[in-house]
């Protein structure tokens with residue numbers, strides 16, 4: 364299906380643009396229907412705030428600790444319905460299908476197995492359920508899936524080391540295997556440098572390093588994450604745009620930015636989509652991969668982020684193709700897949 368652009372010419376279908384999805388959380392990938400199904404199955408009453416947030420087009424919260432607290436409460440309530448192997452497998456399969464429907468050719472999904480461990484017998488089975496379901500879902504949908512094990516700033520750095528060792532034991536390039544290690548949750552929590560040892564364990568095994576940074580906190584925090592965790596990619600990283608020298612360094616170091624416009628607006632990082640500094644980052648030469656972060660709460664999936672880039676930021680089809688190439692380049696796809704996907708981006712633009 365093609366749509367008319369503002370200039371009256373026929374615009375290319377963004378759904379058909381091959382892209383890689385590099386910022387999606389396991390629980391947050393859930394759709395509203397599944398949330399309600401799983402709540403019924405588990406006999407869990409969903410809090411009013413969560414039901415309202417999911418029913419709304421998009422959540423809107425202030426970028427302060429109160430806002431984050433409300434977000435985290437909703438997120439925890441959503442996570443509380445995922446309490447069986449079947450529920451976990453369902454989430455992976457649905458995330459893969461949703462990605463396939465939107466032209467994603469590769470999905471790198473983040474999961475913190477700690478949250479599901481109590482229901483399935485520990486962090487190892489929790490991770491293995493996800494990797495096994497991801498392997499199956501890759502075969503069914505054709506979307507290559509890699510798993511990123513995410514540690515949390517709200518827990519002890521020793522827990523992060525345990526997770527890094529678990530990630531290393533499941534590392535591999537095959538479908539569903541662990542390709543990376545991350546760090547999530549409120550950037551104001553924890554001391555970044557204390558997570559350094561966990562990231563070194565992951566780095567020694569050749570895992571991709573993809574901590575969050577530069578979302579709620581500004582350039583100083585981004586610099587700290589870069590210095591102590593040596594990321595290959597930054598979850599968000601958008602606040603680096605406030606410091607041109609830092610941004611130049613990120614570009615020079617080849618650190619990819621997982622930019623999630625809808626998430627930024629929902630969590631009050633920027634008050635409107637126009638304010639997300641997408642153009643500024645692109646102009647500086649940043650390698651960007653658009654991502655949905657938590658579609659359950661932010662009300663939109665991957666395709667909508669590309670639509671925002673087109674309609675709100677005025678990116679041309681050539682620029683959108685370059686954005687898709689950036690997502691593919693920043694991914695851990697094999698050279699063969701990468702070459703095939705990039706050729707298909709060229710074909711999309713040539714059509």
Ligand SMILES: [Zn+2]
Pocket residue numbers: 386388547575598656
């Ligand atoms: Zn995130």
